[in-house]
Amino acid sequence: xxxxxxxxxxxxxxxxxxxxxxxxxxxxxxxxxxxxxxxxxxxxxxxxxxxxxxxxxxxxxxxxxxxxxxxxxxxxxxxxxxxxxxxxxxxxxxxxxxxxxxxxxxxxxxxxxxxxxxxxxxxxxxxxxxxxxxxxxxxxxxxxxxxxxxxxxxxxxxxxxxxxxxxxxxxxxxxxxxxxxxxxxxxxxxxxxxxxxxxxxxxxxxxxxxxxxxxxxxxxxxxxxxxxxxxxxxxxxxxxxxxxxxxxxxxxxxxxxxxxxxxxxxxxxxxxxxxxxxxxxxxxxxxxxxxxxxxxxxxxxxxxxxxxxxxxxxxxxxxxxxxxxx
Amino acid sequence: xxxxxxxxxxxxxxxxxxxxxxxxxxxxxxxxxxxxxxxxxxxxxxxxxxxxxxxxxxxxxxxxxxxxxxxxxxxxxxxxxxxxxxxxxxxxxxxxxxxxxxxxxxxxxxxxxxxxxxxxxxxxxxxxxxxxxxxxxxxxxxxxxxxxxxxxxxxxxxxxxxxxxxxxxxxxxxxxxxxxxxxxxxxxxxxxxxxxxxxxxxxxxxxxxxxxxxxxxxxxxxxxxxxxxxxxxxxxxxxxxxxxxxxxxxxxxxxxxxxxxxxxxxxxxxxxxxxxxxxxxxxxxxxxxxxxxxxxxxxxxxxxxxxxxxxxxxxxxxxxxxxxxxxxxxxxxxxxxxx
Numbered sequence: 241x242x243x244x245x246x247x248x249x250x251x252x253x254x255x256x257x258x259x260x261x262x263x264x265x266x267x268x269x270x271x272x273x274x275x276x277x278x279x280x281x282x283x284x285x286x287x288x289x290x291x292x293x294x295x296x297x298x299x300x301x302x303x304x305x306x307x308x309x310x311x312x313x314x315x316x317x318x319x320x321x322x323x324x325x326x327x328x329x330x331x332x333x334x335x336x337x338x339x340x341x342x343x344x345x346x347x348x349x350x351x352x353x354x355x356x357x358x359x360x361x362x363x364x365x366x367x368x369x370x371x372x373x374x375x376x377x378x379x380x381x382x383x384x385x386x387x388x389x390x391x392x393x394x395x396x397x398x399x400x401x402x403x404x405x406x407x408x409x410x411x412x413x414x415x416x417x418x419x420x421x422x423x424x425x426x427x428x429x430x431x432x433x434x435x436x437x438x439x440x441x442x443x444x445x446x447x448x449x450x451x452x453x454x455x456x457x458x459x460x461x462x463x464x465x466x467x468x469x470x471x472x473x474x475x476x477x478x479x480x481x482x483x484x485x486x487x488x489x490x491x492x493x494x495x496x497x498x499x500x501x502x503x504x505x506x507x508x509x510x511x512x513x514x515x516x517x518x519x520x521x522x523x524x525x526x527x528x529x530x531x532x533x534x535x536x537x538x539x540x541x542x543x544x545x546x547x548x549x550x551x552x553x554x555x556x557x558x559x560x561x562x563x564x565x566x
Numbered sequence: 567x568x569x570x571x572x573x574x575x576x577x578x579x580x581x582x583x584x585x586x587x588x589x590x591x592x593x594x595x596x597x598x599x600x601x602x603x604x605x606x607x608x609x610x611x612x613x614x615x616x617x618x619x620x621x622x623x624x625x626x627x628x629x630x631x632x633x634x635x636x637x638x639x640x641x642x643x644x645x646x647x648x649x650x651x652x653x654x655x656x657x658x659x660x661x662x663x664x665x666x667x668x669x670x671x672x673x674x675x676x677x678x679x680x681x682x683x684x685x686x687x688x689x690x691x692x693x694x695x696x697x698x699x700x701x702x703x704x705x706x707x708x709x710x711x712x713x714x715x716x717x718x719x720x721x722x723x724x725x726x727x728x729x730x731x732x733x734x735x736x737x738x739x740x741x742x743x744x745x746x747x748x749x750x751x752x753x754x755x756x757x758x759x760x761x762x763x764x765x766x767x768x769x770x771x772x773x774x775x776x777x778x779x780x781x782x783x784x785x786x787x788x789x790x791x792x793x794x795x796x797x798x799x800x801x802x803x804x805x806x807x808x809x810x811x812x813x814x815x816x817x818x819x820x821x822x823x824x825x826x827x828x829x830x831x832x833x834x835x836x837x838x839x840x841x842x843x844x845x846x847x848x849x850x851x852x853x854x855x856x857x858x859x860x861x862x863x864x865x866x867x868x869x870x871x872x873x874x875x876x877x878x879x880x881x882x883x884x885x886x887x888x889x890x891x892x893x894x895x896x897x898x899x900x901x902x903x904x905x
Contacts, residue, residue: 300770301769407857407858407860408623408857409857410857437622437623437796437857438622438796438797438798438837438840438841439622439833439836439837439854439857439858439873440854440857440858441840442840442843442844442851442852442853442854443853443854443855445851446850446851446853449850464769464770466770467844468844470844470847471844471847471848471851494847504771505770507774508771508773508774509845
């Protein structure tokens with residue numbers, strides 16, 4: 241199945257059928273209540289990112305979008321499935337083997353303050369990847385650091401500053417500059433603008449857009465904000481309780497969403513208030529059948545039997561639903 | 567800084583206002599430095615009116631909200647000419663008087679509902695506390711608390727109220743807990759409810775449900791609301807009037823529709839332009855240059871001047887008063903001198 245989801249062009253990242261389980265805490269309640277010992281954070285996920293493509297990964301909190309992003313970086317090892325990066329299978333590489341891979345990928349976090357070492361100046365934060373990752377000549381380091389600051393729109397005197405001396409927007413610029421130090425092929429941005437002040441957010445979103453176009457890198461933009469995803473992404477994948485239920489080119493997804501969950505999600509940012517979405521009780525990710533069926537107004541009898549397979553329904557548009565809209 | 571009292575649209579004199587704030591200042595003591603965090607804020611609120619208080623982090627919107635319950639932090643100092651809720655003077659009230667006022671005349675809904683509950687007690691216990699308080703006030707008995715609680719929960723679109731009452735807070739989702747909290751706050755029948763970013767931590771779909779509840783609550787209960795948020799679209803969805811705060815000051819107020827359709831302050835205009843562009847799906851977002859000033863940043867005139875596309879030399883000369891615009895709006899900007 242995975243193969244026919246993919247067009248002929250080569251992908252930078254190809255996530256195939258990936259499942260990730262986390263072990264639960266063995267509390268007394270869990271043991272007595274016969275709660276499964278593991279929790280499935282991501283189930284049978286397929287996601288491919290082309291070179292120079294920006295993919296938005298949207299979903300609610302707990303949907304597994306952050307876990308999937310980190311799994312692509314191989315901060316987690318999948319329990320099932322495979323991750324192909326630049327044509328190479330990195331699914332089960334050991335840490336020392338991953339070092340080469342990590343030079344080609346970078347992560348930008350939601351909270352830049354906690355992702356930067358408070359005792360390191362901006363210069364140190366930006367120079368470290370060069371020293372460790374690329375063994376750059378020390379004389380060259382200052383030039384590269386200054387170039388990186390210019391690239392993200394920070395003044396050169398920022399390099400002597402410590403993180404606590406910078407504002408939220410400046411910190412996120414530093415985090416982005418650091419992510420780009422080794423010229424990665426892929427940047428994963430995890431809610432990278434969610435904590436920023438409203439009046440600063442558009443500056444950083446525009447910076448992401450400019451740098452992506454200038455450096456021709458691929459982005460995976462993990463966000464719960466549909467407007468942000470729409471603005472930045474070429475394609476959007478929608479996750480619900482660990483499953484990618486629909487992936488489509490951005491315009492198409494907003495114009496003609498097919499999965500009932502995508503429709504529900506998009507109705508929340510519509511001005512129309514008529515499409516009432518009701519969250520109907522809890523979702524049991526371990527129950528058989530479609531993950532969305534307990535919430536779904538279009539559920540059929542067969543939706544109770546198995547989660548629908550993901551099928552390609554148009555160029556770059558895949559869907560996991562037995563009874564989609566239209 | 568002008569401290570003229572704002573009279574708000576169609577208010578029939580001060581007696582009609584359930585909340586009166588005139589010239590509220592709040593100072594924070596930070597390592598010997600006195601930071602002026604809320605700057606001569608005036609607010610008036612009539613029964614069943616919803617005011618959207620918009621601002622970014624550090625704008626003073628949350629501290630303004632906390633001041634209205636006299637829950638400001640210990641190292642803060644409040645001064646005001648008037649701070650009244652339903653006739654009660656909050657500036658002169660003793661601790662015991664304040665405790666009686668909270669929950670009955672004025673209540674608060676926080677961003678994180680978990681902190682509002684005792685983790686060791688079931689929801690039913692919390693409901694009973696609130697409802698028996700109300701019964702005592704009306705000299706009734708609390709025997710019917712369960713029925714009353716179920717009714718309130720049902721109104722918040724919680725169908726399985728029995729199960730919820732028997733649950734501990736940690737057993738409920740964030741959205742469910744926020745709904746329970748709103749139900750319990752309503753049970754106290756306060757005149758003024760201050761909701762501080764009540765949907766910010768919630769998922770999109772749950773957020774929409776809660777916002778719908780707020781609209782319903784406004785219709786069914788007489789309470790006045792202050793809805794504190796950083797999100798323009800959320801404010802637009804629930805508010806009758808908007809007040810925009812920047813760096814401790816209210817820079818613009820007016821009826822929601824008017825503010826959204828013709829924002830006057832360059833900061834408000836910038837925020838709305840960005841929110842609109844993001845919704846409309848433009849190729850490139852309009853930006854507001856620079857970043858908000860820090861709390862300790864000294865200022866001589868308009869706090870927004872550094873970032874303002876309309877900056878004039880007079881903007882830095884001295885404090886700028888709120889000026890009347892339109893029928894009931896006000897704006898703190900020299901572009902609107904003389905209305």
